[in-house]
Amino acid sequence: MTKDKSYPPTLYTGTNGHIVKKRLMPDGEATPLPVEPSLLVTEHSPDGFSWGYNGSGPAQLALAILLDITSDPETARKFAYDFLSDFVSGWQDGWGITSDIVLAWLDKVKAEYVALKAGKN
Incomplete structure (x- = not known):
């Protein structure tokens, strides 16, 4: 399930090689993004x-x-390599991305996937 787009966006940032934080915008406190849920x-x-x-x-x-x-574990698993290729692999130290950008990208990729699948039938 995708977060309601009326939620305040979350900003994800990465510095010092491995430290990833997230915070609700515009003035939320930054907290570490835990690795454990994704490892499951x-x-x-x-x-x-x-x-x-x-x-x-x-x-x-x-x-x-x-x-x-x-x-949504299934959505995350299904599109993680596309997200890696389109974004994460090109990031340098000091990167940042908002949940709004990720959701817009995800909507686009899902639409492309549906269109591609429909074209094969």
Whole structure:
């Protein structure tokens, strides 16, 4: 299930190689994004998050962000590699992304997936 778009957006940020935080905008307190919930879905990297390349740490981060935003393990698992490829693999230290951007991307990717699947039938 995707969060209601009327919720305040959440800002996800990454610094110092592995520290990922999230905060409700505009003035919420930043808290660490936990790795544990995403490890229960798929264990890519028990050592935690990373970004800036295609690997296990970035795959875990992609899954964790999608899981945090959608609260849906199946959706997070299904689209994590696309999110990794489109976003996480290219991030540098000091990156940031909002839940609104992720939800818009997810809507687009889901529509493309449905159209592709319909074209094969």
